[in-house]
Amino acid sequence: MSRPPSLALFGFGAFGRLLAPLLATETSLVICDPARQAEVVAAGYPSVPPEEAARADILLLAVPLAALPxxxxxxxxLLRPGQLVIDTCSVKEEPARLMRSLLPEAVELIGSHPMFGPASAARGIAGAQLVLCPLRGQGWRRLAAHLRGRHGLRVIIASPEEHDAQAALSQGLTHLLGRAMAGMGPTPRIRTRSFELMMEALSMVTGDAPDVYEAVTGANRHLGPLRARLARALAEETPAQDRP
Structure with a gap:
């Protein structure tokens, strides 16, 4: 019987805490997050320094974009040929550029973006989307098959550019709308079911960490033009009597 692959999870924030129990069932898991070492140990996982974590077969980087470089x-x-490095940032073009330029050529690279988080995955991840952006090597093929077969994820293969262009609409604008609606005041007593469903959907992103909001709204070059289009569309729909 072959041994399970060793996996080092870098980052034990909200998303790292979501992933850890899933990873621990099928890998030899260690976690590296010096700032949260006590939390890692309290949760029952091995806490190791970067030098030890870097020996794992697979390195999963669940850190904010600002911390990635x-x-x-x-x-x-610290890396050796044949290791697999995967990032989980909410944008993909910049992490792809950084990994390609900063990591050794003999290391395999995959950009990933699980299109779910602690709120949306509260009832499990089966059926959720996960984007894989193959950057170097063929390890993404085995990973995609495993995620589909073992976890029931809907795996989408895309380039970093394709991901960011589409996520600007599906995620970036959602975060902008969530922030805008949260600032509109208390929820009205008089409301439609469609309003309730919309607010329920937006509430899934309003609780995200500030670094997630910054990444999906500030680090995606495709969002600016979409934001301008939305502003024009809203202006065109404004009743004549309400215009300045």
Whole structure:
């Protein structure tokens, strides 16, 4: 019987805490997050320093985009040929550029974006979407098959550019609308079911960490034109009597 692959999870924030129990069932899991070492140990996972975590077969980087360059530079001299490095940032073009430029050529690279989080995955991840962006090597093929077969995920293969262009609409604008609607005041007593469903959907993103909001709204170059189109569409729909 072959041993399970070793996997190092970098980052034990909200998303890392969501992933850890799933990963622990099928890998030899260690977690590296020096700032949350006590939380990792309290949750029952091995907490290891970066030098030890970098020996794993698979390195899963669940850190904010702003922390990614520093982590990659720290890991680069510690890696060996054949290892697989996967990021989980909410945008893909910039992480792809960073991993390609900062990590050794002999290391396999995959960009990933699970299109779910702690709120939307509260009842499980079966049926949820996960995007894989193959960057270097063929390990993505085995990973895609495993995620589909073992976890029932709907795996979408895309380039980083295709991901960001589509996610600007499906995720970026959602976060912008969630932030805007949260600032509109208390929920009215008089409301339609469609309003309730819309607010329920937007509530899934309003609780995201600030770094997630910044990534999907500030680090996606495709969002600006969409935001401008939305502003024009709203202006065109404004009744004449309400215009300045």
């Amino acid at each position: 520093g982590l990659l530079r720290q890991l680069a001299p």
